[in-house]
Amino acid sequence: MGSLRDRILAASDLQSEQVDTPEWEPFGVPHVWVRGLTAAERDKYEQGMVERSPDGGVRTKSKIKNLRASFVAMVLVNEQGECEFTDEDVDALGDKNANVIDRLWDKGRELSGMVREAEVNPSLNGSGAEPSSDSP
DSSP states (O other), X not given: OOOHHHHHHHOOXXXXXXXXXXXXXXXXXXXXXXXXXXXXXXXXXXXXXXXXXXXXXXXXXXXXXXXXXXHHHHHEEOTTSOBOOOGGGHHHHHTSOHHHHHHHHHHHXXXXXXXXXXXXXXXXXXXXXXXXXXXX
């Protein structure tokens, strides 16, 4: 059975889901695969949202170019679970239909544990009102 360490490191624990892309179906892409980020990938993504100030502090960047597209480039994979896009593709992805990119962004965030339960199930936020969108 192996040690706890060996079992954890051997675990294939990244989730992926097929997401419909009817906007791209006329171009031969009726759906795509989205997978959750690894811990290292999530750290890299989140570190890209902050910058160091001259005094050594950390602050959120005031403008982040292609925030969603850069995330989608990290979570969009082929059927074998391999990334198809690189940082060089982010601007081109940013030019794609916002509805599609938002759908992939939402699924990627969900699979990466970046969505609070109240965002997924608004009835859990107490009032039944729509949740705030203060998270990246």
